Amino acid sequence: MEHLKDLLVNNKDQYLNELFDLLRIPSVSADKKFSADVLRAADFVAAQLSAAGADKVQLFQTPGYPVVYGEKLIDPSKPTILVYGHYDVQPADPYELWTSPPFEPVIKDEKIYARGSADDKGQMYMHIKAFELMMKTNSLPCNVKFMIEGEEEIGSQNLEWFVKGNTELLKSDVVLISDTSMISNEHPSITTGLRGLSYLEVEVTGPNRDLHSGVYGGAVANPINILCDMISSLHNDKREVNIPGFYDNVDAVSAEERAAMAQAPFSLDEYKKDLGMNDVLGEEGFTTLERVSIRPTLDVNGIWGGYIGAGAKTVLPSKAYAKISMRLVPNQKHEEITELFTKHFLSIAPPSVKVTVTPHHGGEAAVTPTDSHAYRSAARAIESTYGKLPIPLRTGGSIPIVTMFERVLDTKSVLLGFGLDSDAIHSPNEHYGVWNYFKGIETIPYFFKYFSEKE
Amino acid sequence: MEHLKDLLVNNKDQYLNELFDLLRIPSVSADKKFSADVLRAADFVAAQLSAAGADKVQLFQTPGYPVVYGEKLIDPSKPTILVYGHYDVQPADPYELWTSPPFEPVIKDEKIYARGSADDKGQMYMHIKAFELMMKTNSLPCNVKFMIEGEEEIGSQNLEWFVKGNTELLKSDVVLISDTSMISNEHPSITTGLRGLSYLEVEVTGPNRDLHSGVYGGAVANPINILCDMISSLHNDKREVNIPGFYDNVDAVSAEERAAMAQAPFSLDEYKKDLGMNDVLGEEGFTTLERVSIRPTLDVNGIWGGYIGAGAKTVLPSKAYAKISMRLVPNQKHEEITELFTKHFLSIAPPSVKVTVTPHHGGEAAVTPTDSHAYRSAARAIESTYGKLPIPLRTGGSIPIVTMFERVLDTKSVLLGFGLDSDAIHSPNEHYGVWNYFKGIETIPYFFKYFSEKE
Numbered sequence: 001m002e003h004l005k006d007l008l009v010n011n012k013d014q015y016l017n018e019l020f021d022l023l024r025i026p027s028v029s030a031d032k033k034f035s036a037d038v039l040r041a042a043d044f045v046a047a048q049l050s051a052a053g054a055d056k057v058q059l060f061q062t063p064g065y066p067v068v069y070g071e072k073l074i075d076p077s078k079p080t081i082l083v084y085g086h087y088d089v090q091p092a093d094p095y096e097l098w099t100s101p102p103f104e105p106v107i108k109d110e111k112i113y114a115r116g117s118a119d120d121k122g123q124m125y126m127h128i129k130a131f132e133l134m135m136k137t138n139s140l141p142c143n144v145k146f147m148i149e150g151e152e153e154i155g156s157q158n159l160e161w162f163v164k165g166n167t168e169l170l171k172s173d174v175v176l177i178s179d180t181s182m183i184s185n186e187h188p189s190i191t192t193g194l195r196g197l198s199y200l201e202v203e204v205t206g207p208n209r210d211l212h213s214g215v216y217g218g219a220v221a222n223p224i225n226i227l228c229d230m231i232s233s234l235h236n237d238k239r240e241v242n243i244p245g246f247y248d249n250v251d252a253v254s255a256e257e258r259a260a261m262a263q264a265p266f267s268l269d270e271y272k273k274d275l276g277m278n279d280v281l282g283e284e285g286f287t288t289l290e291r292v293s294i295r296p297t298l299d300v301n302g303i304w305g306g307y308i309g310a311g312a313k314t315v316l317p318s319k320a321y322a323k324i325s326m327r328l329v330p331n332q333k334h335e336e337i338t339e340l341f342t343k344h345f346l347s348i349a350p351p352s353v354k355v356t357v358t359p360h361h362g363g364e365a366a367v368t369p370t371d372s373h374a375y376r377s378a379a380r381a382i383e384s385t386y387g388k389l390p391i392p393l394r395t396g397g398s399i400p401i402v403t404m405f406e407r408v409l410d411t412k413s414v415l416l417g418f419g420l421d422s423d424a425i426h427s428p429n430e431h432y433g434v435w436n437y438f439k440g441i442e443t444i445p446y447f448f449k450y451f452s453e454k455e
Numbered sequence: 456m457e458h459l460k461d462l463l464v465n466n467k468d469q470y471l472n473e474l475f476d477l478l479r480i481p482s483v484s485a486d487k488k489f490s491a492d493v494l495r496a497a498d499f500v501a502a503q504l505s506a507a508g509a510d511k512v513q514l515f516q517t518p519g520y521p522v523v524y525g526e527k528l529i530d531p532s533k534p535t536i537l538v539y540g541h542y543d544v545q546p547a548d549p550y551e552l553w554t555s556p557p558f559e560p561v562i563k564d565e566k567i568y569a570r571g572s573a574d575d576k577g578q579m580y581m582h583i584k585a586f587e588l589m590m591k592t593n594s595l596p597c598n599v600k601f602m603i604e605g606e607e608e609i610g611s612q613n614l615e616w617f618v619k620g621n622t623e624l625l626k627s628d629v630v631l632i633s634d635t636s637m638i639s640n641e642h643p644s645i646t647t648g649l650r651g652l653s654y655l656e657v658e659v660t661g662p663n664r665d666l667h668s669g670v671y672g673g674a675v676a677n678p679i680n681i682l683c684d685m686i687s688s689l690h691n692d693k694r695e696v697n698i699p700g701f702y703d704n705v706d707a708v709s710a711e712e713r714a715a716m717a718q719a720p721f722s723l724d725e726y727k728k729d730l731g732m733n734d735v736l737g738e739e740g741f742t743t744l745e746r747v748s749i750r751p752t753l754d755v756n757g758i759w760g761g762y763i764g765a766g767a768k769t770v771l772p773s774k775a776y777a778k779i780s781m782r783l784v785p786n787q788k789h790e791e792i793t794e795l796f797t798k799h800f801l802s803i804a805p806p807s808v809k810v811t812v813t814p815h816h817g818g819e820a821a822v823t824p825t826d827s828h829a830y831r832s833a834a835r836a837i838e839s840t841y842g843k844l845p846i847p848l849r850t851g852g853s854i855p856i857v858t859m860f861e862r863v864l865d866t867k868s869v870l871l872g873f874g875l876d877s878d879a880i881h882s883p884n885e886h887y888g889v890w891n892y893f894k895g896i897e898t899i900p901y902f903f904k905y906f907s908e909k910e
Contacts, residue, residue, distance in 0.1 A: 031766060199767045214650060280675060281681075297672045299680065301761050311546070320758065395669075
């Protein structure tokens with residue numbers, strides 16, 4: 001592996017420049033006005049895959065954005081690794097909170113600042129470069145397939161459709177995904193659990209037009225006030241989610257597992273200090289780490305209604321809106337939760353308003369095994385480059401496709417992520433450590449090596 | 456008065472065209488980007504006042520937008536009427552809900568559609584035209600002064616300062632204001648009571664930056680959820696405002712007065728139908744007409760936070776905001792209510808968030824007498840042109856300057872408004888009946904006539 005590392009060291013500038021080119025493409029899948037850019041990002045990934053040495057590189061069209069596919073099959077008797085990643089990114093607004101423009105990557109304090117630097121362009125692109133290094137050093141030890149999609153940030157709307165139609169093409173022994181984070185560079189960890197998601201949008205209509213709050217105020221249901229009432233009622237005093245049936249299928253985590261979790265290095269004081277908060281807030285009876293991993297939640301991701309410009313306007317608006325999402329844990333089916341939410345939310349609407357609920361997207365929670373050859377290979381790879389074994393950790397984010405791969409392809413995933421929680425993914429000033437980028441490129445070939453070896 | 460009416464009939468097109476020129480000026484006082492337009496509207500009003508025959512027309516500079524003044528003093532032994540109006544308008548957004556652009560006036564179904572058509576350019580301009588008619592027909596029966604301001608929609612921030620500095624100039628026997636509405640064209644009414652206002656903006660801060668709702672959701676106070684909790688708690692189950700001390704000074708209205716109010720023609724079914732609502736909502740124990748007139752209220756006029764673009768973004772935002780206003784009734788001091796709100800709102804913030812409250816503006820409630828010569832003159836004027844006596848009515852809107860005129864100038868006001876509640880003032884598609892515009896111009900000289908006569 002030394003030869004490979006030498007080559008990596010000699011190519012660092014180029015590997016950064018290529019990633020920067022990709023980061024400059026504003027491939028925001030959530031907003032149609034960026035659709036040409038999303039397609040441009042797909043083309044870029046395909047071209048780089050080919051250049052790295054992949055065969056059969058092509059864009060598979062879907063009802064939405066295309067899936068980039070490529071492969072290198074060296075020996076049918078060897079195992080096959082399916083690398084998954086995504087080339088789309090979250091919206092970058094609010095733009096004014098970025099210290100540098102989100103689609104003009106720059107390095108500051110040894111971190112790459114750009115939308116998608118960590119989630120997931122930076123982490124996905126490590127795999128293309130690691131593959132190139134193995135090709136150039138003649139050290140690719142097994143078969144590899146790449147499936148890079150463009151709709152992860154909008155719920156992978158068409159990926160299941162694509163996977164179902166191409167089960168033979170995608171046949172593999174493990175799905176390898178770098179789209180998660182570690183505790184810290186000093187405390188490497190592997191994500192073994194991910195929460196599911198149900199994301200909805202609600203609309204509350206009071207009067208059929210905006211009204212003067214003086215002439216009508218007091219007699220007419222104000223949809224903002226009503227929406228606040230309804231949202232407020234979704235938690236009880238213990239900050240439990242107050243939707244009938246919401247917790248019915250939640251897996252109770254054993255005292256042993258909770259005790260093991262409590263061993264993870266974590267400082268509540270540092271957590272609060274990092275976030276500038278006097279206190280945390282969450283479900284009674286659970287620690288902060290438990291609240292973000294083994295417990296389901298409900299958060300409002302956006303709210304708007306009435307006059308939100310400068311100054312004052314005495315309007316009693318016709319409509320108010322909110323985007324609401326729930327993070328789910330294993331055994332909570334996202335379709336069921338979406339239905340429970342919808343039914344409950346409609347049922348609590350007073351007769352003076354009209355309410356609609358529109359599901360956006362959802363995904364199941366996932367727990368990945370730690371007693372598998374794939375997990376052990378990943379742990380050994382990290383040990384080889386970080387100098388210590390990683391901690392297995394259930395975390396809060398969602399990658400709904402992990403359960404889908406298991407269901408449709410009957411293939412388990414390994415979540416070999418190199419980001420940090422502090423990377424500000426989905427936020428202004430997203431960044432990714434230059435160190436992490438190269439550490440990922442260095443670590444991935446070890447995973448290929450160990451996974452190809454007989455146990 | 457027949458000669459005057461003939462002249463009016465012959466000049467209708469011109470009177471409409473002039474008003475349209477004024478309506479084309481987007482004089483939005485709440486938004487600094489329109490400041491040149493606001494000044495342009497002031498110049499326009501001054502020029503028209505001069506053209507109509509007023510003397511000493513000038514713009515009085517203030518720390519904000521200027522006050523347009525003009526006068527015609529014919530005889531110191533005659534009474535003096537001080538006409539008040541405003542040339543600024545509410546913001547026009549959301550623009551997309553207008554069926555025609557807000558600053559391109561058009562007549563549809565015999566109504567003038569434009570921002571400010573009813574509030575207050577259309578109603579204010581009636582006075583300039585009525586004055587011109589009296590001048591041209593040599594029938595001005597008393598002295599008249601005009602004071603047209605440009606900051607009514609932002610709380611008349613500098614009017615008191617101006618009035619205090621010019622008490623001698625503004626000395627008069629009555630203030631005449633057309634900035635209110637009637638029950639209907641078939642049921643003319645005169646506003647005798649107006650609610651006060653306290654308008655504030657609140658900001659709730661959770662974490663110091665936007666976060667990924669999967670990674671942090673469940674452990675960190677979401678400022679939108681907290682803001683909803685706080686807003687929701689501002690009403691109790693009876694839809695009473697839940698702020699300690701809020702009702703302490705509210706005048707109890709006598710059973711007799713409530714019985715008289717109940718005689719006003721009002722159909723709850725038509726009200727609900729007009730607003731497209733299945734039900735009204737308001738304070739327990741009061742009728743709809745009472746809720747919008749003799750009772751104080753609290754409404755959210757705007758709310759925003761998190762991701763409000765297209766699609767989905769799983770953000771846990773750093774901040775959430777709301778604009779909140781309270782309509783007040785006589786004896787509730789707006790400064791006291793602003794203080795009560797601020798103190799209470801800060802007190803209910805959980806330790807996991809930081810909250811700030813910023814007052815926007817406020818004004819006192821007012822009740823105008825019905826047993827005065829001025830009121831009786833207004834009632835007779837309406838009887839002369841509408842064919843029936845008007846109903847005295849307390850309504851929900853606020854014109855804080857009415858109490859200020861009484862306090863500073865010791866002069867009572869008459870609220871001779873010609874609009875309708877359905878004019879959609881402060882809303883998209885504001886309009887003003889062509890019939891109402893000309894009926895106002897016709898009625899005002901009758902008020903001048905009757906008010907100048909000895910009783």
